[in-house]
Amino acid sequence: MGQLTSGERQLGVVVLVVLAIIGIAMAAGGRFDPIGIHGVLVLVYSLALLYVLFSQAFGPEPDASRFASYYDDPIKVGIGLTLVWAVFGMFIGVWAAAQLAWPSLNFDMAWSSFGRIRPAHTTGVIFGFGGNALIATSFHVVQRTSRARLADQFSPWFVIFGYNLFCLIAVSGYFMGVTQSKEYAEAEWYADLLLVVVWVTYFFLYVRTLARRKEPHIYVANWYFMAFIIVVAILHIINNLAVPISLTHAKSYTIWAGVQDAMVQWWYGHNAVAFFLTAGFLGMLYYYLPIRAQRPIFSYRLSILSFWGITFFYMWAGSHHLHYTAMPLWVQNLGMTFSVMLLVPSWASAGNALLTLNGAWHRVRDDATLRFIMMAAFFYGLSTFEGSFLAIRPVNSLSHYTDWTVGHVHAGALGWVAMITFGAMYTLVPSLWKRQRMYSSALVEVHFWLALIGTLIYVFAMWNSGIIQGLMWRTYSPDDTLVYSFVDTLLAMYPYYMARAFGGLLFLIGAIVAAYNVWMTVRFVPGVVDATADKPLAADAHDDATPAPAE
């Protein structure tokens, strides 16, 4: 934050004081309700940031030379937060997986029951890990591809800290039992309002930065990031339209009723997958893949076609989550048809990525970072195929409510989202901190194999488990009664649940290794020596080598 001008610092102080007052009001008004605890959290959060701001408040004004470089400080903080959330979210995930195998691991407490830690896991990894990674990389990509510095220095900080406050309120709320009971939109109304403000700021910052661009054409990665920002705003607002029972209570009721609520929820839910977990990360792919492979994208035109294909098909696919429900059949068919058509633009992107690497396979072999990106494209292709397949109604009758869905989600989340993120991180961290390399390429290699083996164990366990489960649920005796009770299916699942927890554990260890490696890179790897600059090295660097002047 050293580059903030005094005006920006004052603006920061004003915003934080207002936030602290809101926190006090929430704490006072909601003292008999979980919202009061969140008021205290908001207060402490804003006071902590005020402390940071004040501790640097009387430093010198930044000079104009800052405009000659990109504004990377918020990106660095964003990367740190990404890794913290990764470890937290994946730890909760392993714990939740272990609870399914060994239920007593909830230790008989309300806050640690499966129903509460499960949203803490999903929010921690999707919004905490994924969201911070998207915000950080989007700030990086938009500046580099536009050749322009971020439009101002205040709003990036507002976006990052505001967004993380949202994640904190959401996750801490689940442990207290605060939830809207909407999957991937569990956070209650006040957290949702905060996210709206943050997200609109994010949108305007991004557009203003694009407007400052020196490069006439907007590179396709930015299209994906823009789609991610705009559509997530629309989805979030419409799905979270709700009326709180009072301003001092956490509980609210959605304005949607019955089957409309289900439709809106899964229109949101599937587009969260599409625009949060796909479009944004495709933006990452289309920038960091060419950069890391040092090869231009195979076909730029194909990337444009698949962009519009994905944005326009995904919007209609959500109803495939509601096959065999009270939803009108034509809406189910619509969702199913669009889901199948989605395979075309999805495979266009995955194929474009893999064909970009064609001719650089020796780099993929030698460079674990590029291998992360390659495996991400592979798993993207795999899980989009699986997704189209599962959306077909008769297939869905076997797979729905079983672990197959969980396996599908994790093929996407671990194999695609997390791997592309780690590939981007390992590319980004040395260049952002101007380090010569990562601290340890061996640890990147270790991380790659932990991540890949962990994902494969996880996904194969859930495929087996899910299909067995689905088949057992529909096995009838000759007298038309069910052969297996629900408990029979649980016993059959037990070995797979253990395997799943183990696979997840490997993935978590990989994330911890990554966090350690990034930390050591920032702290201990020497900076880049600018070898190309045409100027003398510092005098003390080569005292011995200087020849004596010939007098």
Place this chain on the structure above:
Amino acid sequence: MDFSHDTMLALAKVWGLFYLFAFSIGVVIYTFWPRNRERFTRAETEIFDKDDIPWT
């Protein structure tokens, strides 16, 4: 006008379809418009910037 479920259905099934057709044709034209070729080729290669500073 009676604004019923059937109205919405007709809107979605007829005009929604035409709108998507028109849009996809528009996208294909934009993508393959000969004048855009140079711009896309430039975009492909221009991201490999060595100096990592904003242009002024």
